[in-house]
Amino acid sequence: MARLRTTHRCRSCGAIAARWEGRCAGCGEWDALEEVESVGTAAAVPRRDRAMPISEVDAHGAVPRPTGIGELDRVLGGGLVPGSVTLVGGEPGIGKSTLLLQALASRSVAERTLLVSAEESAQQVRRRAERLDCLAPGLHLLAATTVGEVTAAVDDVEPAVLVLDSVQTVCEPELGSTPGSPGQVRAVAAAMTALAKQRGLAVVLVGHVTKDGDLAGPRVLEHLVDTVLSFEGDRHHALRLLRAVKHRFGATGELGLFSMGERGLEGVDDPSGMLLGDRRRGVTGSVVVPVQEGSRILLVEVQALVTPSALTNPRRSSQGLDGGRLAQLVAVLSRHCEVELARSDVHVAVAGGVRVCEPSVDLGLALALVSSEAGRPVPDDMVALGEVGLGGEIRQVASTPRRLAEAARLGFRRAILPWSAPRPPPGISALRAADLRSALAYANLCENPG
Ligand code: TYD
Ligand code: MG
Numbered sequence: 001m002a003r004l005r006t007t008h009r010c011r012s013c014g015a016i017a018a019r020w021e022g023r024c025a026g027c028g029e030w031d032a033l034e035e036v037e038s039v040g041t042a043a044a045v046p047r048r049d050r051a052m053p054i055s056e057v058d059a060h061g062a063v064p065r066p067t068g069i070g071e072l073d074r075v076l077g078g079g080l081v082p083g084s085v086t087l088v089g090g091e092p093g094i095g096k097s098t099l100l101l102q103a104l105a106s107r108s109v110a111e112r113t114l115l116v117s118a119e120e121s122a123q124q125v126r127r128r129a130e131r132l133d134c135l136a137p138g139l140h141l142l143a144a145t146t147v148g149e150v151t152a153a154v155d156d157v158e159p160a161v162l163v164l165d166s167v168q169t170v171c172e173p174e175l176g177s178t179p180g181s182p183g184q185v186r187a188v189a190a191a192m193t194a195l196a197k198q199r200g201l202a203v204v205l206v207g208h209v210t211k212d213g214d215l216a217g218p219r220v221l222e223h224l225v226d227t228v229l230s231f232e233g234d235r236h237h238a239l240r241l242l243r244a245v246k247h248r249f250g251a252t253g254e255l256g257l258f259s260m261g262e263r264g265l266e267g268v269d270d271p272s273g274m275l276l277g278d279r280r281r282g283v284t285g286s287v288v289v290p291v292q293e294g295s296r297i298l299l300v301e302v303q304a305l306v307t308p309s310a311l312t313n314p315r316r317s318s319q320g321l322d323g324g325r326l327a328q329l330v331a332v333l334s335r336h337c338e339v340e341l342a343r344s345d346v347h348v349a350v351a352g353g354v355r356v357c358e359p360s361v362d363l364g365l366a367l368a369l370v371s372s373e374a375g376r377p378v379p380d381d382m383v384a385l386g387e388v389g390l391g392g393e394i395r396q397v398a399s400t401p402r403r404l405a406e407a408a409r410l411g412f413r414r415a416i417l418p419w420s421a422p423r424p425p426p427g428i429s430a431l432r433a434a435d436l437r438s439a440l441a442y443a444n445l446c447e448n449p450g
Contacts, residue, residue, distance in 0.1 A: 008033040009182055009220065034182065064249060065160075065202070068106035071258055071267040072099065075229060075242050077250025080107075080161060080202035084249065085193050087167070087221055089209045090231035095240055096206045098264050099231065100163045101125070101134055103204075108138030111160035114153060118145045118169035132264040145179070147172045147191045154195060164192060166206040167221070182220050189221050222246060233260075234353025239274060240265065241354065243293075254294035272299035272410055275352045281380045285372030287443075288383045288412065289364035290403035291356050297399070297406040299383070301351040302361060304368035309345040320350035321365065322357065329366050329388060336392030337437055337446070339370050359387035360397035363416065366436055370445045378443045381413040382431075385421075392436045394418040404428050416442050 008017045010024040011032045017025060024032045064078035073079050080086065090096050097120070104113040117125050122143040129135050140157045144150060147170060154162060164170060171179035172187040189205060196203040207221065209230075222228050226248040233240040242256035257268040268274055276288065276299055285304040290297055302321070309315065318326050326348055333339040348365060350356050363386035371378050378384075385403060386394040396418045397403075404415055408427035415424060419434045433439035440446040 008035055009186075011182070062249065065107070065110070067103040067161075068109070069099070069103045069265075069267070071242060071256035072103055075244050075254050075256040076227070077244075077247065077254070080204070081226070081249050082160065082202050083196055083200045084226040085189070085196050085203045085205065085224070086227040086229060087189075087205045087207055087225045088229045088231060089207045089245075091235075092208050093235055094231050094233060095258070095260050095265055096231055097125075097165055098128070098132070098260070099242075099258070100165065100204060100206065101129060102132060102264055104161060104163055105129065105132075105134035105136040105139050107161055108136040110138075112138050112140065112157060113161040113163075114140045114142065114157045114159035115163045115165065116142050116144055116150050116153060116170070117165050118143070119166055134264075145170055147188055151191070151195060154199065154201065158199075159201065161202045161204070162192075162195070163204045164188075164206065166208060167192075168208055186220060186224070189224050193224060232353075232355060237353040239268065239271070239352050239354070241293075251294075255296050255298075257296075272297070272406060275300055275354065276410065279351070282377050284375055284377050285368050287364040287368040287371065287378050288407070289356075289361050290383055290385060290407050291358060291360055292399050292403065297403050298354065299406060299410055299412075300354050300356060300361075302356075302364045302368050303349050303351060304365065304372045305347040306341060306344045306369060306372040309343055311345070314341075314343060315345040315347070317347045318349070320353065320355045321348055321361065325359070325362065326365070328390070329362060329369065332388055332390060332392050332436065333366060333369065336435070337370070337440060339373060341369065341373065344373065358397070360385055360403075362386065362388040363394055363436075363439060367416070367439065367443050367445065370440055371443070374445055376445060378445070379414070381411070382416065382443065383407045383412045383414075384416040384439065384443070386416070386418045386433075386439075388436055394433055394435060394439060396420050401425055 008020050011034055017033055020033050023030050062081055064081045066073045066079035088096050104115050107113050122141055125141055142153045167185055167188055168180040170188050171184050175183055175187055177183050192203050228246040230243050230245050238259045240258040240260055244252040257271045258265040259268050279301050287302050288299055289302055290299050330341045364384040366388055367378055367384050387397055389395055400421050405425045414429055414431055416431045416433055416439050419432050424430045431442040433442060
């Protein structure tokens with residue numbers, strides 16, 4: 001029988017402390033340690049390996065095997081690696097169960113796969129599989145909620161890939177705490193990691209994350225697993241984005257794109273076309289920006305709405321864009337362009353539920369803000385690309401020619417660019433702006449540049 005003991009874990013970074021302390025030594029967060037039970041040192045994975053000369057280590061174990069779902073394989077850098085553990089995190093309802101059901105059905109053409117559902121009954125999963133054409137003979141299904149049942153099913157089926165849906169609803173009864181508590185989630189993940197390593201089995205754990213990404217679960221697991229994928233999107237929009245946040249076997253930053261429809265998830269070939277599909281022309285506060293995600297270029301519509309505010313502290317809201325950068329741009333516009341937004345409510349968003357983290361969107365966002373404030377649209381055939389510095393200067397961003405080629409493909413003819421930007425590809429001409437003021441002039445948003 002395993003020995004239970006009590007330790008303390010940080011809610012925010014997952015660091016372990018033997019005693020309770022007011023401040024986490026790992027991340028410095030105050031009042032974040034909470035009591036958890038752990039089973040002796042069982043969290044450590046039992047190992048059978050012995051040290052050997054590096055040249056004799058078998059490299060083949062780590063070769064990824066394609067799932068057959070193109071967009072998933074793209075993000076994984078080829079597929080799932082035997083013996084590895086992958087965590088797929090995302091908000092409830094985003095499509096995690098659907099994605100993994102489709103992946104298992106597809107993979108089961110080559111190898112046996114096992115889906116353990118602790119959230120839905122076997123009947124529910126079967127009905128969904130029927131609808132999605134996923135009744136593959138090699139795909140096995142079990143509805144279970146304990147680690148013991150999962151291990152027994154793995155012994156029984158001997159799958160090459162195991163999906164556990166979800167890590168928060170399966171539990172280790174010996175611990176006594178409720179499923180989903182940090183101690184439980186870690187114990188389940190540790191048991192599944194051991195299983196993966198012992199049997200050379202690719203394990204995928206599903207984990208629910210709340211909007212702020214802070215729920216017990218995925219965050220505390222990130223350093224235990226080999227790969228962390230994040231499945232995102234706006235539930236009210238069909239587009240879903242899959243990213244690798246951590247990946248021991250390849251690059252992170254690659255983006256997978258799906259569209260959720262009647263027949264489950266389908267890969268999206270022309271995301272820019274899809275994102276710009278509903279765009280209205282000639283409206284104020286709308287600017288198209290070619291952004292880069294991994295090796296992909298996406299044309300996104302940045303929107304701004306500026307209205308007079310009745311509040312002492314006017315509202316600032318940003319969806320899919322960084323709130324800090326918005327504040328910075330508002331300050332730069334005020335200081336260097338005489339555009340005052342201090343008494344206005346400002347709402348900004350990226351259409352289609354996409355999240356853009358890179359600074360290349362700065363210029364487009366600044367133009368959208370001024371366009372809304374001035375009530376004048378930015379010309380329809382124009383894109384904007386550049387990082388805005390605190391002095392109002394516009395800086396170059398990576399992969400400008402590729403971004404502009406994608407803009408040209410979608411019919412854009414002019415691009416406002418930093419002074420130093422490389423020559424644009426055929427079909428699109430450059431409007432070079434050294435600072436935000438001249439960019440505003442090119443976009444017909446102010447009369448006299450410089
Ligand atoms: P699901 O995979 O259950 O999400 P998660 O496991 O992340 O909680 O998918 C949830 C949503 O997806 C659900 O609200 C309905 C929608 N959906 C479709 O639109 N089409 C489909 O074919 C399927 C299976 C689901
Ligand atoms: Mg689910």
